[in-house]
Amino acid sequence: MNEVTAMAAKKTGFDPFVREMLWEQLGAAIDMLENAVDACPDELWGDQSRHPQFQFWYMVFHTLFWLDIDLSGNSKNFAPPAPFTLDELDPAGAYPDRVYTKHELKTYLAHDRNKLREVIRGLTEARARERVVVPNADLPFLELLLYNMRHVQHHTAQLNWMLRLKIDSAPKWVRKTASPLGLE
Numbered sequence: 772m773n774e775v776t777a778m779a780a781k782k783t784g785f786d787p788f789v790r791e792m793l794w795e796q797l798g799a800a801i802d803m804l805e806n807a808v809d810a811c812p813d814e815l816w817g818d819q820s821r822h823p824q825f826q827f828w829y830m831v832f833h834t835l836f837w838l839d840i841d842l843s844g845n846s847k848n849f850a851p852p853a854p855f856t857l858d859e860l861d862p863a864g865a866y867p868d869r870v871y872t873k874h875e876l877k878t879y880l881a882h883d884r885n886k887l888r889e890v891i892r893g894l895t896e897a898r899a900r901e902r903v904v905v906p907n908a909d910l911p912f913l914e915l916l917l918y919n920m921r922h923v924q925h926h927t928a929q930l931n932w933m934l935r936l937k938i939d940s941a942p943k944w945v946r947k948t949a950s951p952l953g954l955e
């Protein structure tokens with residue numbers, strides 16, 4: 772551990788080694804989601820022949836929305852970036868009124884990736900242990916991060932399966948993100 776990293780560890784009280792590992796794995800899950808988005812042909816992206824929850828674009832949106840809200844650690848003042856709305860929280864199961872474009876969802880993905888980076892950079896022991904309540908979860912914030920990594924992986928696997936069925940190909944596994952966390 773170099774001097775700057777050691778000072779950051781003292782300041783935050785959270786091990787930089789653990790923060791790096793969290794970033795590398797959560798970032799890899801986001802990278803895999805992005806790879807699925809990039810691999811999706813237009814005819815599958817906008818295919819509305821299935822129930823909305825099984826449409827490629829919607830599954831991407833759903834995954835990004837929940838990543839965003841969980842990274843906020845509090846749903847009370849949460850608002851997704853435009854053009855997205857809070858309809859995803861509607862107990863009646865409201866779906867977006869249109870197909871979001873790849874560009875819109877890749878912009879949302881970049882927003883979530885940056886938000887994750889900032890959350891992990893600022894993670895403290897107290898924040899990691901803090902109980903958070905978001906829709907469908909009441910658990911320590913660190914566990915919520917891991918829970919959400921599994922959520923991203925779950926839907927990315929579904930997207931890759933859809934790609935395999937449609938184009939007989941799917942993106943490869945990402946061991947860890949190549950994008951640096953930048954603690955130093």
